[in-house]
Amino acid sequence: MERGKEKARFRKKAAGCRGSCLAGRRRVIFSAMSSLLHRPRRLRASASLRNLVRETRIAASDLILPLFVSDRIASRSPVGSMPGVFQLTVEESAAEAVSAWNDGVEAVLLFGIPAEKDALASQAYADEGIVQRAIRAIRKAVPGMVIITDVCLCEYMSHGHCGIAHIEGEHVTVLNDETLHLLARTAVSHAGAGADIVAPSDMMDGRVGAIRDALDDAGHTETAILSYAAKYASAFYGPFRDAADSAPQAGDRKTYQMDPANALEALREVELDCGEGADMVMVKPGLAYLDILWRVKERFEMPTAVYHVSGEYAMVKAAAANGWIDEKAATLEVMTAFKRAGADLIITYAARDVARWLAR
Ligand code: PBG
Numbered sequence: 196m197e198r199g200k201e202k203a204r205f206r207k208k209a210a211g212c213r214g215s216c217l218a219g220r221r222r223v224i225f226s227a228m229s230s231l232l233h234r235p236r237r238l239r240a241s242a243s244l245r246n247l248v249r250e251t252r253i254a255a256s257d258l259i260l261p262l263f264v265s266d267r268i269a270s271r272s273p274v275g276s277m278p279g280v281f282q283l284t285v286e287e288s289a290a291e292a293v294s295a296w297n298d299g300v301e302a303v304l305l306f307g308i309p310a311e312k313d314a315l316a317s318q319a320y321a322d323e324g325i326v327q328r329a330i331r332a333i334r335k336a337v338p339g340m341v342i343i344t345d346v347c348l349c350e351y352m353s354h355g356h357c358g359i360a361h362i363e364g365e366h367v368t369v370l371n372d373e374t375l376h377l378l379a380r381t382a383v384s385h386a387g388a389g390a391d392i393v394a395p396s397d398m399m400d401g402r403v404g405a406i407r408d409a410l411d412d413a414g415h416t417e418t419a420i421l422s423y424a425a426k427y428a429s430a431f432y433g434p435f436r437d438a439a440d441s442a443p444q445a446g447d448r449k450t451y452q453m454d455p456a457n458a459l460e461a462l463r464e465v466e467l468d469c470g471e472g473a474d475m476v477m478v479k480p481g482l483a484y485l486d487i488l489w490r491v492k493e494r495f496e497m498p499t500a501v502y503h504v505s506g507e508y509a510m511v512k513a514a515a516a517n518g519w520i521d522e523k524a525a526t527l528e529v530m531t532a533f534k535r536a537g538a539d540l541i542i543t544y545a546a547r548d549v550a551r552w553l554a555r
Contacts, residue, residue: 251535253527255299255553257309259303259343259500260546263289264329271334276434277505278512280544288329288337299550302341304394304542305329306439309351312386315359316351316377320384327388343392343421344385346378347404355443357397357451367408367432367446371399378402379409384413394477396423404471421500423486425461428452431480431506438505461487465495473497475540482529485536492537500540501533506509508544523552 210552238248259451263274265282273495274280283291292303307326308320309318318324330342358374360367382393387530396400403422420460429448436442453460465476478488479502492499507529515522526545543549 209272213543248462249533253530253541253549253553255532255550256301257445257539257541258549259302259304259341259540260295260300260436260547261304261345261542261544262288262291262329263306263308264325265279265440266325267308267440270484274434276437276509278509278516278543279548280438280508282438283542285328285332289332290338292333292340295547295550296337296340298547299554300546301335301339302343304343304345304541305333305390306345307350308440310542312351312353314386315497316348316381319348319351319375320380322387323386324384327384330385330388330390331490334520341392342390343394344382344390346382346385346393346395347397347445348374348377348381349397349441353474354445356446357448360401362445365445367443367450369399369451371401371451374399375402375405379405380419382406382420383409383413383415386410386413386418390418392421392475394417394421394423396426396479398423398426398448398453400467403468403473407472417475420472421465421475421477422468423479423502424468424473424476425484425491426452426479427455428476429480429483429506430454431483431504433506434509435505455483458487458490459516462490462494465491465497469497474502477502477542478538479540480507481533481538482507485532488533488536488538496545499537499541500542501536503529503533503541503543503545505544511545523548546551 216285236469239245263282264285268282268284271281271283271287305326307324309325311318333340333342341431347357349355353358356367356369358369360369378395378397380456385393395406403420406420468476475498476491476493477500478484481501481503511520511522511525514520526549530541530549
Protein backbone atom coordinates (compact mmCIF):
# COMPACT_ATOMS: atom_id res chain seq x y z
CA MET A 196 0.00 0.00 0.00
CA GLU A 197 2.71 2.44 1.11
CA ARG A 198 4.98 1.33 -1.72
CA GLY A 199 2.24 1.81 -4.27
CA LYS A 200 1.77 5.40 -3.14
CA GLU A 201 5.50 5.99 -3.27
CA LYS A 202 5.72 4.70 -6.83
CA ALA A 203 2.82 6.85 -7.98
CA ARG A 204 4.44 9.89 -6.48
CA PHE A 205 7.74 9.09 -8.24
CA ARG A 206 6.00 8.66 -11.61
CA LYS A 207 4.33 12.02 -11.15
CA LYS A 208 7.67 13.69 -10.35
CA ALA A 209 9.37 11.99 -13.28
CA ALA A 210 6.66 13.10 -15.65
CA GLY A 211 7.08 16.68 -14.46
CA CYS A 212 10.80 16.46 -15.02
CA ARG A 213 10.34 15.00 -18.50
CA GLY A 214 8.09 17.90 -19.32
CA SER A 215 10.54 20.56 -18.21
CA CYS A 216 13.97 19.09 -18.80
CA LEU A 217 13.57 16.85 -21.80
CA ALA A 218 11.08 18.77 -23.89
CA GLY A 219 11.79 18.24 -27.56
CA ARG A 220 14.02 15.22 -27.03
CA ARG A 221 13.13 11.69 -28.02
CA ARG A 222 10.63 10.12 -25.66
CA VAL A 223 12.32 8.60 -22.64
CA ILE A 224 10.85 6.10 -20.26
CA PHE A 225 11.96 7.96 -17.15
CA SER A 226 11.32 5.21 -14.67
CA ALA A 227 14.10 3.19 -16.33
CA MET A 228 16.94 4.98 -14.48
CA SER A 229 19.64 3.54 -16.76
CA SER A 230 18.63 6.10 -19.40
CA LEU A 231 20.17 9.02 -17.46
CA LEU A 232 22.34 10.84 -19.97
CA HIS A 233 24.51 12.87 -17.61
CA ARG A 234 26.23 11.05 -14.78
CA PRO A 235 29.03 13.22 -13.36
CA ARG A 236 29.83 10.34 -11.01
CA ARG A 237 31.35 8.39 -13.94
CA LEU A 238 34.55 10.41 -13.63
CA ARG A 239 34.78 9.97 -9.88
CA ALA A 240 34.90 6.19 -9.84
CA SER A 241 38.58 5.67 -8.92
CA ALA A 242 41.49 7.64 -7.57
CA SER A 243 43.32 7.54 -10.89
CA LEU A 244 40.24 8.68 -12.79
CA ARG A 245 39.81 11.57 -10.38
CA ASN A 246 43.49 12.44 -10.84
CA LEU A 247 42.98 12.54 -14.62
CA VAL A 248 40.21 15.11 -14.53
CA ARG A 249 41.44 17.21 -11.60
CA GLU A 250 41.31 20.92 -12.46
CA THR A 251 43.48 22.37 -9.72
CA ARG A 252 46.91 21.23 -8.60
CA ILE A 253 49.22 22.42 -5.88
CA ALA A 254 52.99 22.22 -6.30
CA ALA A 255 55.70 22.59 -3.65
CA SER A 256 57.12 25.40 -5.79
CA ASP A 257 53.95 27.45 -5.10
CA LEU A 258 54.72 27.58 -1.39
CA ILE A 259 56.44 30.25 0.69
CA LEU A 260 57.49 29.43 4.26
CA PRO A 261 57.51 32.27 6.81
CA LEU A 262 60.41 32.21 9.29
CA PHE A 263 60.65 34.19 12.55
CA VAL A 264 64.22 35.13 13.35
CA SER A 265 64.85 36.55 16.79
CA ASP A 266 67.68 38.36 18.56
CA ARG A 267 65.98 37.74 21.90
CA ILE A 268 66.62 34.02 22.18
CA ALA A 269 69.62 31.73 22.57
CA SER A 270 67.98 28.77 20.86
CA ARG A 271 64.70 27.88 19.12
CA SER A 272 61.61 28.77 21.07
CA PRO A 273 58.18 27.31 20.23
CA VAL A 274 55.28 29.66 19.48
CA GLY A 275 52.55 28.37 21.81
CA SER A 276 49.59 29.30 19.62
CA MET A 277 51.21 27.90 16.45
CA PRO A 278 52.28 24.28 16.98
CA GLY A 279 55.21 23.45 14.69
CA VAL A 280 56.32 27.10 14.41
CA PHE A 281 59.41 28.40 16.23
CA GLN A 282 61.27 31.61 16.76
CA LEU A 283 64.77 30.90 15.47
CA THR A 284 68.28 32.27 15.87
CA VAL A 285 70.09 33.37 12.71
CA GLU A 286 72.02 30.08 12.50
CA GLU A 287 68.83 28.09 13.05
CA SER A 288 67.03 30.03 10.33
CA ALA A 289 69.71 28.95 7.87
CA ALA A 290 69.35 25.34 9.00
CA GLU A 291 65.56 25.59 8.69
CA ALA A 292 65.96 26.97 5.17
CA VAL A 293 68.13 23.97 4.26
CA SER A 294 65.49 21.56 5.61
CA ALA A 295 62.70 23.42 3.81
CA TRP A 296 64.70 23.34 0.57
CA ASN A 297 65.18 19.58 0.99
CA ASP A 298 61.41 19.23 1.42
CA GLY A 299 60.91 21.06 -1.90
CA VAL A 300 60.10 24.57 -0.62
CA GLU A 301 61.92 27.18 -2.71
CA ALA A 302 60.98 30.45 -1.02
CA VAL A 303 61.01 31.86 2.52
CA LEU A 304 59.49 35.02 3.98
CA LEU A 305 61.51 36.54 6.82
CA PHE A 306 60.23 38.32 9.92
CA GLY A 307 62.64 39.73 12.48
CA ILE A 308 62.38 40.24 16.21
CA PRO A 309 65.11 42.67 17.33
CA ALA A 310 66.76 42.73 20.75
CA GLU A 311 65.83 46.38 21.21
CA LYS A 312 62.81 48.34 19.98
CA ASP A 313 62.48 52.12 19.73
CA ALA A 314 60.19 54.83 18.39
CA LEU A 315 61.95 54.98 15.00
CA ALA A 316 62.29 51.22 14.42
CA SER A 317 66.02 51.69 13.93
CA GLN A 318 66.79 47.97 14.00
CA ALA A 319 64.57 47.48 10.93
CA TYR A 320 67.14 49.17 8.71
CA ALA A 321 70.35 48.45 10.63
CA ASP A 322 73.09 46.84 8.53
CA GLU A 323 73.61 44.26 11.26
CA GLY A 324 69.88 43.94 12.00
CA ILE A 325 68.37 40.53 12.63
CA VAL A 326 66.77 40.14 9.19
CA GLN A 327 69.85 41.45 7.39
CA ARG A 328 72.02 38.82 9.10
CA ALA A 329 69.45 36.08 8.44
CA ILE A 330 69.35 36.97 4.73
CA ARG A 331 73.13 36.57 4.46
CA ALA A 332 73.13 33.31 6.42
CA ILE A 333 70.32 31.79 4.36
CA ARG A 334 71.87 32.95 1.08
CA LYS A 335 75.09 31.24 2.04
CA ALA A 336 73.40 28.02 3.19
CA VAL A 337 70.95 27.72 0.26
CA PRO A 338 72.06 29.90 -2.65
CA GLY A 339 69.01 29.03 -4.74
CA MET A 340 66.40 29.93 -2.12
CA VAL A 341 64.12 32.86 -3.01
CA ILE A 342 64.44 35.18 -0.04
CA ILE A 343 61.47 37.45 0.58
CA THR A 344 61.46 39.91 3.48
CA ASP A 345 58.45 41.35 5.24
CA VAL A 346 58.90 45.12 5.23
CA CYS A 347 57.07 46.47 8.24
CA LEU A 348 58.02 48.38 11.35
CA CYS A 349 55.67 46.90 13.94
CA GLU A 350 58.17 44.35 15.27
CA TYR A 351 60.78 47.12 15.66
CA MET A 352 58.65 49.91 17.15
CA SER A 353 58.41 50.22 20.93
CA HIS A 354 54.63 50.83 20.57
CA GLY A 355 54.03 47.95 18.12
CA HIS A 356 52.40 49.99 15.34
CA CYS A 357 53.39 49.69 11.69
CA GLY A 358 54.60 53.27 11.35
CA ILE A 359 55.69 56.37 13.22
CA ALA A 360 52.96 57.04 15.77
CA HIS A 361 51.65 59.82 17.98
CA ILE A 362 50.14 58.23 21.05
CA GLU A 363 48.00 59.98 23.65
CA GLY A 364 46.60 57.40 26.04
CA GLU A 365 44.44 55.07 23.98
CA HIS A 366 44.44 57.46 21.04
CA VAL A 367 46.97 56.52 18.37
CA THR A 368 47.71 58.33 15.13
CA VAL A 369 49.97 56.49 12.71
CA LEU A 370 51.59 59.02 10.40
CA ASN A 371 51.57 57.98 6.77
CA ASP A 372 54.01 60.14 4.84
CA GLU A 373 56.53 60.38 7.68
CA THR A 374 56.65 56.56 7.77
CA LEU A 375 57.37 56.09 4.07
CA HIS A 376 61.05 56.94 4.21
CA LEU A 377 61.64 54.45 7.04
CA LEU A 378 59.93 51.71 5.04
CA ALA A 379 61.95 52.60 1.96
CA ARG A 380 65.15 52.60 4.00
CA THR A 381 64.25 49.16 5.41
CA ALA A 382 63.57 47.76 1.93
CA VAL A 383 66.88 49.11 0.60
CA SER A 384 68.69 47.61 3.57
CA HIS A 385 67.09 44.19 2.92
CA ALA A 386 67.95 44.39 -0.77
CA GLY A 387 71.53 45.34 0.12
CA ALA A 388 71.79 42.24 2.30
CA GLY A 389 70.64 40.10 -0.63
CA ALA A 390 66.84 39.80 -0.50
CA ASP A 391 65.29 38.88 -3.86
CA ILE A 392 61.88 40.31 -3.05
CA VAL A 393 60.69 42.86 -0.50
CA ALA A 394 57.13 42.59 0.75
CA PRO A 395 55.68 45.69 2.40
CA SER A 396 52.91 44.73 4.84
CA ASP A 397 52.42 48.03 6.65
CA MET A 398 49.47 49.37 4.59
CA MET A 399 50.72 52.97 4.43
CA ASP A 400 49.50 54.74 1.29
CA GLY A 401 52.16 55.28 -1.35
CA ARG A 402 54.69 52.89 0.13
CA VAL A 403 55.14 50.78 -2.98
CA GLY A 404 56.11 53.84 -5.01
CA ALA A 405 58.40 55.11 -2.27
CA ILE A 406 60.10 51.72 -2.00
CA ARG A 407 60.48 51.36 -5.79
CA ASP A 408 62.09 54.80 -6.06
CA ALA A 409 64.46 54.14 -3.18
CA LEU A 410 65.46 50.71 -4.48
CA ASP A 411 66.16 52.10 -7.93
CA ASP A 412 68.13 55.05 -6.54
CA ALA A 413 70.27 52.60 -4.59
CA GLY A 414 70.90 50.51 -7.71
CA HIS A 415 68.57 47.64 -6.72
CA THR A 416 66.58 47.75 -9.92
CA GLU A 417 66.25 43.95 -9.97
CA THR A 418 64.76 43.61 -6.48
CA ALA A 419 61.07 42.82 -6.86
CA ILE A 420 58.17 44.08 -4.75
CA LEU A 421 55.46 41.75 -3.49
CA SER A 422 52.85 44.12 -2.14
CA TYR A 423 50.48 43.14 0.66
CA ALA A 424 47.98 45.06 -1.46
CA ALA A 425 44.68 43.96 0.05
CA LYS A 426 45.48 43.40 3.70
CA TYR A 427 42.53 43.42 6.06
CA ALA A 428 42.39 44.35 9.75
CA SER A 429 41.75 40.75 10.75
CA ALA A 430 41.19 38.86 13.98
CA PHE A 431 43.02 35.95 12.35
CA TYR A 432 46.43 37.60 12.98
CA GLY A 433 46.19 36.87 16.72
CA PRO A 434 48.78 34.07 16.97
CA PHE A 435 51.24 35.94 14.71
CA ARG A 436 51.48 38.75 17.19
CA ASP A 437 52.78 36.23 19.76
CA ALA A 438 55.20 34.81 17.21
CA ALA A 439 56.55 38.20 16.11
CA ASP A 440 56.07 39.96 19.42
CA SER A 441 54.33 42.76 17.53
CA ALA A 442 50.97 43.40 19.21
CA PRO A 443 50.20 47.13 19.35
CA GLN A 444 50.41 48.36 22.94
CA ALA A 445 47.49 50.76 22.47
CA GLY A 446 44.76 51.00 19.85
CA ASP A 447 44.43 48.72 16.85
CA ARG A 448 45.37 48.67 13.17
CA LYS A 449 41.98 49.65 11.76
CA THR A 450 43.12 53.10 10.61
CA TYR A 451 45.58 51.57 8.15
CA GLN A 452 44.53 47.97 7.45
CA MET A 453 41.34 47.40 5.45
CA ASP A 454 37.78 46.98 6.69
CA PRO A 455 36.77 43.31 6.19
CA ALA A 456 33.46 44.49 4.75
CA ASN A 457 35.03 46.10 1.67
CA ALA A 458 35.67 44.37 -1.65
CA LEU A 459 35.71 47.19 -4.20
CA GLU A 460 38.23 49.01 -2.04
CA ALA A 461 40.52 45.97 -2.36
CA LEU A 462 40.45 46.41 -6.13
CA ARG A 463 41.36 50.07 -5.76
CA GLU A 464 44.22 49.17 -3.40
CA VAL A 465 45.58 46.62 -5.88
CA GLU A 466 45.24 49.06 -8.75
CA LEU A 467 47.20 51.72 -6.85
CA ASP A 468 49.98 49.29 -5.96
CA CYS A 469 50.26 48.03 -9.53
CA GLY A 470 50.46 51.65 -10.68
CA GLU A 471 53.25 52.32 -8.18
CA GLY A 472 55.30 49.41 -9.48
CA ALA A 473 54.30 46.28 -7.54
CA ASP A 474 55.57 43.14 -9.31
CA MET A 475 53.24 40.83 -7.40
CA VAL A 476 50.22 41.45 -5.22
CA MET A 477 48.83 39.71 -2.18
CA VAL A 478 45.46 39.13 -0.57
CA LYS A 479 45.51 38.53 3.18
CA PRO A 480 44.05 36.64 5.05
CA GLY A 481 43.07 33.74 2.80
CA LEU A 482 40.08 31.62 3.67
CA ALA A 483 37.66 34.36 4.66
CA TYR A 484 38.69 36.39 1.58
CA LEU A 485 38.53 33.92 -1.31
CA ASP A 486 36.09 36.19 -3.12
CA ILE A 487 38.67 39.01 -3.01
CA LEU A 488 41.39 36.69 -4.27
CA TRP A 489 39.22 35.62 -7.19
CA ARG A 490 38.32 39.18 -8.12
CA VAL A 491 41.90 40.44 -7.87
CA LYS A 492 43.22 37.63 -10.06
CA GLU A 493 40.43 38.02 -12.62
CA ARG A 494 40.77 41.77 -12.85
CA PHE A 495 44.54 42.33 -12.78
CA GLU A 496 46.03 39.02 -13.96
CA MET A 497 49.10 39.72 -11.83
CA PRO A 498 51.19 37.11 -10.06
CA THR A 499 48.95 36.85 -7.02
CA ALA A 500 49.84 35.57 -3.57
CA VAL A 501 47.57 34.62 -0.71
CA TYR A 502 48.59 34.59 2.95
CA HIS A 503 47.26 31.62 4.90
CA VAL A 504 47.62 33.52 8.16
CA SER A 505 48.47 32.44 11.68
CA GLY A 506 44.88 32.15 12.92
CA GLU A 507 43.87 30.01 9.97
CA TYR A 508 46.83 27.72 10.62
CA ALA A 509 46.15 27.61 14.37
CA MET A 510 42.49 26.65 13.90
CA VAL A 511 43.34 23.51 11.95
CA LYS A 512 46.17 22.62 14.36
CA ALA A 513 43.91 23.02 17.38
CA ALA A 514 41.05 21.02 15.90
CA ALA A 515 43.46 18.29 14.77
CA ALA A 516 45.05 18.12 18.22
CA ASN A 517 41.59 17.47 19.61
CA GLY A 518 40.94 14.76 17.06
CA TRP A 519 38.16 16.82 15.48
CA ILE A 520 39.62 17.21 12.01
CA ASP A 521 42.05 15.39 9.73
CA GLU A 522 44.98 17.83 9.57
CA LYS A 523 46.46 16.65 6.29
CA ALA A 524 43.16 16.44 4.41
CA ALA A 525 41.92 19.77 5.78
CA THR A 526 45.18 21.58 5.03
CA LEU A 527 45.40 20.23 1.48
CA GLU A 528 41.75 21.19 0.93
CA VAL A 529 42.51 24.76 2.03
CA MET A 530 45.57 24.93 -0.27
CA THR A 531 43.45 23.66 -3.15
CA ALA A 532 40.82 26.31 -2.43
CA PHE A 533 43.48 29.03 -2.63
CA LYS A 534 44.70 27.82 -6.00
CA ARG A 535 41.18 27.32 -7.31
CA ALA A 536 40.36 30.91 -6.30
CA GLY A 537 43.33 32.23 -8.30
CA ALA A 538 46.41 32.18 -6.07
CA ASP A 539 49.71 31.56 -7.79
CA LEU A 540 51.69 31.63 -4.55
CA ILE A 541 50.68 30.52 -1.08
CA ILE A 542 52.39 31.81 2.05
CA THR A 543 51.79 29.21 4.73
CA TYR A 544 53.30 28.01 8.01
CA ALA A 545 52.38 24.51 6.80
CA ALA A 546 54.63 24.81 3.72
CA ARG A 547 57.07 22.07 4.76
CA ASP A 548 54.28 19.66 5.70
CA VAL A 549 52.41 20.34 2.47
CA ALA A 550 55.56 19.90 0.37
CA ARG A 551 56.24 16.56 2.07
CA TRP A 552 52.64 15.39 1.63
CA LEU A 553 52.75 16.28 -2.06
CA ALA A 554 55.97 14.34 -2.57
CA ARG A 555 54.44 11.11 -1.32
C1 PBG B 1 53.16 42.84 10.06
C2 PBG B 1 52.47 41.59 9.68
C3 PBG B 1 51.41 40.92 10.32
C4 PBG B 1 51.21 39.74 9.62
C5 PBG B 1 52.12 39.72 8.58
N1 PBG B 1 52.87 40.88 8.61
C6 PBG B 1 50.67 41.27 11.55
C7 PBG B 1 49.75 42.39 11.56
O1 PBG B 1 49.52 43.08 10.57
O2 PBG B 1 49.22 42.63 12.64
C8 PBG B 1 50.20 38.67 9.98
C9 PBG B 1 50.57 37.29 9.55
C10 PBG B 1 49.81 36.19 10.20
O3 PBG B 1 48.85 36.39 10.98
O4 PBG B 1 50.17 35.05 9.94
N2 PBG B 1 52.40 43.99 9.98
